[in-house]
Amino acid sequence: MSDTALIAIDWGTTSFRAWKISAAGEAVGEIITSSGILSVKDGAYDAVFEGLLGEWLDANPGVPVIASGMITSRTGWVETTYAPLPTGVHALAGELRAHVTSRGRVIHFVTGTAVNPADGLPDVMRGEETEVIGHLAASEDKDALIVLPGTHSKWVHAEKGVITGFETFMTGELYAVLLGHSILGRLMADGPSRPESFRDGVEVARTSGSILGKLFSARSKVLFNRLRPDEVAEYLSGMLIGEEVRTGLTRYGVERPITVVGRGDLAERYLVALTLCGARARTAEPGMARHGLYRIAQHAGLVA
Amino acid sequence: MSDTALIAIDWGTTSFRAWKISAAGEAVGEIITSSGILSVKDGAYDAVFEGLLGEWLDANPGVPVIASGMITSRTGWVETTYAPLPTGVHALAGELRAHVTSRGRVIHFVTGTAVNPADGLPDVMRGEETEVIGHLAASEDKDALIVLPGTHSKWVHAEKGVITGFETFMTGELYAVLLGHSILGRLMADGPSRPESFRDGVEVARTSGSILGKLFSARSKVLFNRLRPDEVAEYLSGMLIGEEVRTGLTRYGVERPITVVGRGDLAERYLVALTLCGARARTAEPGMARHGLYRIAQHAGLVA
Numbered sequence: 368m369s370d371t372a373l374i375a376i377d378w379g380t381t382s383f384r385a386w387k388i389s390a391a392g393e394a395v396g397e398i399i400t401s402s403g404i405l406s407v408k409d410g411a412y413d414a415v416f417e418g419l420l421g422e423w424l425d426a427n428p429g430v431p432v433i434a435s436g437m438i439t440s441r442t443g444w445v446e447t448t449y450a451p452l453p454t455g456v457h458a459l460a461g462e463l464r465a466h467v468t469s470r471g472r473v474i475h476f477v478t479g480t481a482v483n484p485a486d487g488l489p490d491v492m493r494g495e496e497t498e499v500i501g502h503l504a505a506s507e508d509k510d511a512l513i514v515l516p517g518t519h520s521k522w523v524h525a526e527k528g529v530i531t532g533f534e535t536f537m538t539g540e541l542y543a544v545l546l547g548h549s550i551l552g553r554l555m556a557d558g559p560s561r562p563e564s565f566r567d568g569v570e571v572a573r574t575s576g577s578i579l580g581k582l583f584s585a586r587s588k589v590l591f592n593r594l595r596p597d598e599v600a601e602y603l604s605g606m607l608i609g610e611e612v613r614t615g616l617t618r619y620g621v622e623r624p625i626t627v628v629g630r631g632d633l634a635e636r637y638l639v640a641l642t643l644c645g646a647r648a649r650t651a652e653p654g655m656a657r658h659g660l661y662r663i664a665q666h667a668g669l670v671a
Numbered sequence: 672m673s674d675t676a677l678i679a680i681d682w683g684t685t686s687f688r689a690w691k692i693s694a695a696g697e698a699v700g701e702i703i704t705s706s707g708i709l710s711v712k713d714g715a716y717d718a719v720f721e722g723l724l725g726e727w728l729d730a731n732p733g734v735p736v737i738a739s740g741m742i743t744s745r746t747g748w749v750e751t752t753y754a755p756l757p758t759g760v761h762a763l764a765g766e767l768r769a770h771v772t773s774r775g776r777v778i779h780f781v782t783g784t785a786v787n788p789a790d791g792l793p794d795v796m797r798g799e800e801t802e803v804i805g806h807l808a809a810s811e812d813k814d815a816l817i818v819l820p821g822t823h824s825k826w827v828h829a830e831k832g833v834i835t836g837f838e839t840f841m842t843g844e845l846y847a848v849l850l851g852h853s854i855l856g857r858l859m860a861d862g863p864s865r866p867e868s869f870r871d872g873v874e875v876a877r878t879s880g881s882i883l884g885k886l887f888s889a890r891s892k893v894l895f896n897r898l899r900p901d902e903v904a905e906y907l908s909g910m911l912i913g914e915e916v917r918t919g920l921t922r923y924g925v926e927r928p929i930t931v932v933g934r935g936d937l938a939e940r941y942l943v944a945l946t947l948c949g950a951r952a953r954t955a956e957p958g959m960a961r962h963g964l965y966r967i968a969q970h971a972g973l974v975a
Contacts, residue, residue, distance in 0.1 A: 441894065442857070481895075488875065488888040489895045519854075519887060535887040537853070544848045549841070550823075553746070571792065577918035579882060579911070583823060583839040584792040590745065591785075591793045607883070614881035 370395050371427045372670045374420065375660035376474075378438035379403050379494055380518060385420060386657045387427070390671060394657060396423070404443050412444035413469045424472055431669040433660050435477035436494035439464070449481030449491060455529035456500050460666035477663055480530060490535050494656070495521045498628050501659030502651050503528050506626070512619055513651075516608075516629045516637050518543075522615045534618075536611040539633075542604055551582065551603060554589045558597025562639070567594075568605020569612070569640045578610045604636065612640045621646045628655050674699050675731045676974045678724065679964035680778075682742035683707050683798055684822060689724060690961045691731070694975060698961060700727070708747050716748035717773045728776055735973040737964050739781035740798035743768070753785030753795060759833035760804050764970035781967055784834060794839050798960070799825045802932050805963030806955050807832050810930070816923055817955075820912075820933045820941050822847075826919045838922075840915040843937075846908055855886065855907060858893045862901025866943070872909020873916070873944045882914045908940065916944045925950045932959050 372390040376383070381403035387396035398419060407415050417424075424432075439447040447464045463475040479493035495515045502513060509528040515521045518539040524532040546552040571581055585603045588594035594602055625648040627637045634650050641648035664670050676694040680687070685707035691700035702723060711719050721728075728736075743751040751768045767779040783797035799819045806817060813832040819825045822843040828836040850856040875885055889907045892898035898906055929952040931941045938954050945952035968974050 481891075483895050488885065489891040489897065490887065491891050491894055534884055535891075536881075536883050537886045538883060540853050541849075541883070541886075544852045545845075548848045548852045549844050576922075577840075577882065577914055579840050579842060579845070579914050580838055580918050581792060582841045582845075583794065587785075587793040587795050587839075590795055591787050593793065610881055610883050614884050618880075 371423075371430050373661060373664050374423055374427065374430055374432045375657055375664070376420075376432070376434035376438075377436050377494060377497070377656040377660070378434055378443075379436040380405055383415075383419060384656065385423075386660075387423060388657065388661050388670075392658070392661050394654070398423075404437050404440070410444075412438070416444075416468060416474075417470065424470065431475065431664065432472060433463070433475045433477065433664045433669065435497040435656070435660060435663075438493075439476050439479060440493055445476055447476055447478040449479045450496075452480065452482055453526075453529045453531045454480055454496065456504065456662050456666050458529075459496065459500065460663045463663070463667055475664070475667065475669065477660070480533070482532065490533060492521055492523075492533060492535065495523065495533075496530060497659035497663065498655040499523050499525060499530055499659070500662055501655035501657070502626060502628055504662045505652060505655070505658055508624075508626075511626055512623050513626045513628055514615070514637060514641075514648075516627065516633045520611055522619075524619070534615070536614070538607045538611045542607050545582070545603060546600060551585045551599065554586060554596055555599040556596035558595070561598045561601040564594065564598035564601035565605040565636065565639065566643060568602040568607075569609035569643050570605075572606045572609025573613055573644060578606065581606060605640070608636055608640045609644070612637070612644045612646070616641075616644055616646055624649065626651050675727075675734050677965060677968050678727055678731065678734055678736045679961055679968070680724075680736070680738035680742075681740050681798060681801070681960040681964070682738055682747075683740040684709055687719075687723060688960065689727075690964075691727060692961065692965050692974075696962070696965050698958070702727075708741050708744070714748075716742070720748075720772060720778075721774065728774065735779065735968065736776060737767070737779045737781065737968045737973065739801040739960070739964060739967075742797075743780050743783060744797055749780055751780055751782040753783045754800075756784065756786055756837075757830075757833045757835045758784055758800065760808065760966050760970050762833075763800065763804065764967050767967070767971055779968070779971065779973065781964070784837070786836065794837060796825055796827075796837060796839065799827065799837075800834060801963035801967065802959040803827050803829060803834055803963070804966055805959035805961070806930060806932055808966045809956060809959070809962055812928075812930075815930055816927050817930045817932055818919070818941060818945075818952075820931065820937045824915055826923075828923070838919070840918070842911045842915045846911050849886070849907060850904060855889045855903065858890060858900055859903040860900035862899070865902045865905040868898065868902035868905035869909040869940065869943065870947060872906040872911075873913035873947050874909075876910045876913025877917055877948060882910065885910060909944070912940055912944045913948070916941070916948045916950070920945075920948055920950055928953065930955050
């Protein structure tokens with residue numbers, strides 16, 4: 368007999384991650400692929416879903432399915448509305464959007480979250496709210512400043528266990544398009560990791576002036592042999608993450624400890640940049656997306 | 672008998688412009704193509720040069736040839752060094768680099784200009800120095816703040832007729848890569864010119880905070896119907912040009928009048944953004960590249 372009480376999915380722009388979760392909240396199976404929504408052709412989400420999870424669904428016929436991430440965006444499978452702020456596990460559990468797949472299985476989609484002030488810029492997120500819910504549930508600290516690095520990096524502010532504000536920085540995407548498509552990539556070469564070049568980039572970002580007037584130094588420094596071709600990528604990464612961190616800390620200050628919810632090398636870069644900029648930072652335990660999905664499912668009554 | 676005293680070339684990244692110039696400094700012939708250095712395959716500069724200017728060269732065998740622009744960069748025809756600051760028409764005329772083409776004709780290349788402070792970021796330009804020389808020669812104002820919009824926009828500061836400082840902003844290239852390769856281009860649609868969306872973008876850039884945290888609003892505003900798909904490009908253009916103008920004016924203040932050396936719609940955008948940000952701005956007469964090349968050739972003794 369299966370121990371699976373929930374099938375939970377984090378379906379983002381560039382990745383698909385799914386877990387079988389026991390009644391106790393433990394992962395008892397995991398599928399991680401690069402089948403993000405960008406890789407799904409002609410909206411064939413149902414077929415991709417069946418291909419990736421068909422065996423799990425066959426073997427667990429009565430088990431509920433929950434999903435979060437960019438899969439609920441305008442270019443995803445089922446577009447959901449956005450929960451307004453403040454929002455937390457109760458509100459998100461109350462706004463799940465049920466969708467019946469071709470095989471007749473119900474997926475409960477977690478909606479996204481938005482701010483849309485009349486006198487300011489709107490902002491949206493899909494998926495990160497679930498990771499934050501996971502962290503808030505797992506952590507003692509219900510008042511938290513959480514940074515989620517990525518293509519569209521998010522800074523999320525929570526009070527008393529609910530999300531009260533957030534901002535998006537296009538840091539990861541800017542890094543990718545500048546290296547891949549601008550003149551800054553022309554003088555670049557591959558090489559070993561260069562942590563000192565990353566730190567140089569952070570320091571440049573910390574000084575006054577706009578990033579728009581500093582980016583070109585990733586080329587001009589190479590022309591004057593002040594940066595090696597195999598250091599360009601690290602230097603640019605440092606400038607962009609440094610600019611994000613500088614901006615975030617200008618808003619929130621350095622007194623409050625910051626939790627980085629992310630994995631591997633990228634989370635490590637954020638820790639380095641935050642520390643260089645005077646903040647106290649730590650990384651969250653892994654598994655926050657899975658944990659957030661489980662908690663939302665619990666509050667919705669999908670699992671005991 | 673030919674009236675041509677000089678063949679002058681502005682060979683940039685994305686354009687090739689050449690003029691036959693009379694002894695009086697007037698253009699008596701013009702060739703404008705999109706054969707910038709990016710379009711030249713396998714370094715075949717000599718062949719492209721012959722193809723574009725062969726008839727002029729045949730018809731004007733004794734006439735000197737001068738060229739400026741990215742053609743002297745590391746990825747151009749002949750890489751030249753950079754003149755240090757301060758620099759002006761005398762220094763540039765004294766540092767022309769002669770190159771003999773396959774047909775035995777000499778091209779006099781204008782070198783680029785650089786700053787490379789030990790305690791700051793280096794910066795380089797190739798071509799814009801010649802346009803500035805042209806403007807300084809044509810203008811009464813020898814102390815000038817000159818903005819040259821483009822892929823890599825330049826702010827150039829001149830005192831007593833010589834260039835004393837400059838900065839590069841990657842504004843044009845950032846606009847192109849974000850619309851062409853990032854998520855911001857996904858919700859974009861073509862449409863008529865939207866000057867009010869451009870102005871909205873400038874206003875967003877003027878408020879505090881980093882551009883890195885504002886770019887995403889070119890998507891989120893569309894999701895909330897606060898920006899139409901056919902307004903995305905104008906809004907992004909306004910944000911980026913506004914950020915450049917805000918940064919430049921933070922450094923130089925708004926007291927000094929600013930001259931925009933550029934053409935058409937782009938120069939007009941800069942005038943609008945500069946005016947919105949409280950500066951006094953005007954556009955230079957057209958033909959500054961040609962005029963600068965002529966002045967440098969004069970000082971080098973290539974023309975009387």
